[in-house]
Amino acid sequence: MPKKTTQPHQDHPSHWVAVIILALAVAVVMPEFRQLAGLLFLAGLIGLPFSWMAFQKRKSRTLALRDLQLLTPRELELHVARVLDALPGWSAHATRGSSDQGADVIAITPNGKKVAVQVKHYRNNVGNKAVQEIVASKAIYQCEHAVVFTSGPGYTKAAIELAKANRVPLWVPADLFRIQEVAEQKGSMPRELLPGSTSGWLG
Template sequence: MYRAMRRHAKRISKTNWLIIGIFLIALLDTYGDYILMLVIYTAMLWFSYQILKLLFVKRQRTKPNYLSIEEIDKLGGVQFEDFLEQLFTIKGYKVERTPVTGDFGADLILNRQGEKIAVQAKCYSNSVGVDAVQQALSGKAYYKCRHAMVITNSKFTRNALEFANTTKVELWDRERLQKEI
């Protein structure tokens, strides 16, 4: 029964298209010049709309939507990653998200002018330790990045600072994050 209904629906739609086609031919024969002008004006309006939409979307994308550091402190891990994605997009980076679990040590991959940076994001209330720097280095190797970075809304331990200095991992602590936003 279902197949019969589908065949019947196809026949009806073919018939409808035939009627619409005949109607359009009759209209073109009678009002051809007017319809041609209508099509041209419609196309011009559509292209104008598309251009304005592109300009508006670009302006909207670059409009800052910054949070205060106190608001950042209230974010969860994934929300902090969302915030950093928006921040780096505004700064001109192409941002790629990694899976929430099994990310091989990088939460975001930043790319600008062919230079890739693996970012480990830590939204903590306590100090961030050496393990975050190790994760960033792991993400750098796995995603074949040139640089690694750890960003937190908190502070880094002395060991993390020393290890990052030795391994050339860039660290953004609370103060640096506030400067960047």
């Protein structure tokens, strides 16, 4: 039988609402525990707004992922280009669709390095063919670096091994959302999304 995986516990605002209600009930029903009830009530008031903000952020991420999956392959390529282009000092544009030679987006870093990006509109794991194609496209577009992005859950073991050997970052939706957030804050590309040595990317 396949091993069941357990989902990590995620805080929910309703948990803190329950704490507040419990505190009020304790204060009314058991007056001798009013001090404890007061502490519970205070904890609920403090925890509820933070829990609500975290809940809204998770909800927006879920909606954003659904939005990505609803895009057409071409729309997804254009979206990735826009996200990269919004990074301070970066520029990016989508290539011409079917004649892209494996690179769907060409980006230029703040220090002038060209990056070829292949965008895969997948619902399953991406195989190593995508990595092979983007590595080959580096020479065609005279790029120093290459990246693969997927709207799906991730990559096969073979793809991960080949990407590691060729120093090709493999991005998933969470990475694109992270870049988008950084761009909105006028920050720099997260270094963990770049190859092991970042000097060639950022100067």
